[in-house]
Amino acid sequence: MNQIVTKGIVLSRTEFGEADRIITVLTIDHGKIRLIAKGVRRIKSKSAGGIELFSVSDITYIPGRGEIGTLISARLVNHYSSIVHDIDRTMYGYEVLKNINKVTEDLAGEEYFNLLNTALAAINDSSIRLEAIRLWFGLRLLNTTGHSPNLHTDRSGENLVTGVKYDFNSEDMTFAVSGNYSSDHIKLLRLAISLNTPKALSSVKDIDLVLPDCLFLVQSMVAQHIRI
């Protein structure tokens, strides 16, 4: 039998039959896959290691002839267990899983796995503010899906400068002169989109002055360009 061993993060689980579950897994090198986890009875489902949500697992499976393979074994590698200690973080964790599930197709590359893994690690870390994670994840998701905003030049091609306030057009993802967004907003957006992890955002001085506006802006960009 052709067994495949990979690393994956469970995106969702649904029931299938009397005692089986179908799990959707985002793997590091085999894209997004769906597997039947046989004999995982509901009563024990929470203690069935390896297919917990908010975790990275080593997964062994047999590809199926159709869309669904069969899970042979799953071993927990990293469980982001602190997420569920906080209700807001739990809810956001589910939101991130749902968003990644929706934007990824079967051939999703390693970049989606890494984005998801980093996001979950950040949500798991109570020292990183949730709003900062939301901002970072939204921008990185836009970047990964090819919808990055233009944070360097305005609509007419001129460099964005300090001392000028800009408006933002979500359709063409550019700033134009005369609006409410200052250079502080733009700097935060540039910083957030360039970071591999949102941790550094926690130490940005006076971030609260611009974070709510930037978050609102990024959320409208995501709503406009990523159908989730």
Added chain:
Amino acid sequence: MVQQDEQYTGVDGRLLQAVVENMKLPLLQVARQAELARMSGSTDTNFSSIELTADTALRLLDNYLLSTRLASRRGSLEFEPVSVSAVLTDIAHQLSKLADQQQCELQVNISGRYEPVIAHRAGLEAALMSLGYVFIEARSAQPVTSGKRIIRLGAHRGRSGIVAGIFTDSDSISNDMYKRAHSLYGHTRQSLPGLVAGSGAGVFVADSLLETMSTRLRVAHHQKFSGLAATLNPSKQLSLV
């Protein structure tokens, strides 16, 4: 823009919030147990009393926690047009049982028709509720006037906006008393000894809530009644027809 208010985010502030949050559960147990006894057919009137007292205390704790949450989000609160008369009427309805228990008569008196004010709805309701608790407690301990103890939830147009607050038919509070109370609270058991036997915490909770809306309580008068009120900004966009 969000400002962190140090008194709520410092170690002591957070400890107090955590303690207050913890205190809600036992009060909830007492209130619901008393309610269950009443629902099960108990004729002991004490259960109604206990239920009401515990529910009132629970609301006050909740209103305090709301004031801390709003203070920590100052600058990014959701303001909306709020009808003052609707709020006062709703608060009166919620305070009616307590007023009855304390042998006070509750009235709502709005002098004229006003455009809505711009406010944080939940904050405004919580502020007037908290203020109401104190005034009912205070008035119930004072002598009757012409056979009654009246608490009036009132609104009128002032020089700089709509003045809304709680007033009574007794000369209960003066500018000096109120000013002194602000310097006393937190340092003494009775901040408003001329008004109420207890700490009068509801007044300060109300004031904290209103402060997040850029207004404060002050001594005011409404048709010969005196009390505490806040001036609220009318909405420039909406007018009542």
Added chain:
Amino acid sequence: MAHILLVEPDISLGKLYTSSLELSGYSVSHCRTAQDAITSADENIPDLVLLEIEIAIHNGIEFLYEFRSYPEWQDIPLLIVSHVVPSRGALNPKSWGLLKISGYHYKPITKLQDLLSSVERALSSDGVKAL
């Protein structure tokens, strides 16, 4: 007789809610943790769930997603009865439809009578009534 699954971590409150529901003719299974609630639902399918969000080990949001992942449990009416303020991000009413939350009761201001009325409404719109 309609059967209610009550997920409430506090023993006293659990007993109070159970007593009031039983007085109104419902049978009740009271569980204090999310795992116990899943087990209980497995053994005795409820007609309605009352759920506190603030639970230890696995919180109510986890329970909610787990519960709704099973097709035969997806349409069971569910009311949240919680210490958590409803408007805070995680429990924004916009999420309610997705998770099929029939209603939200904020505990500090919810009387037993309000809860019973809400339970009756949720069950009768589902076609199940208390006897």
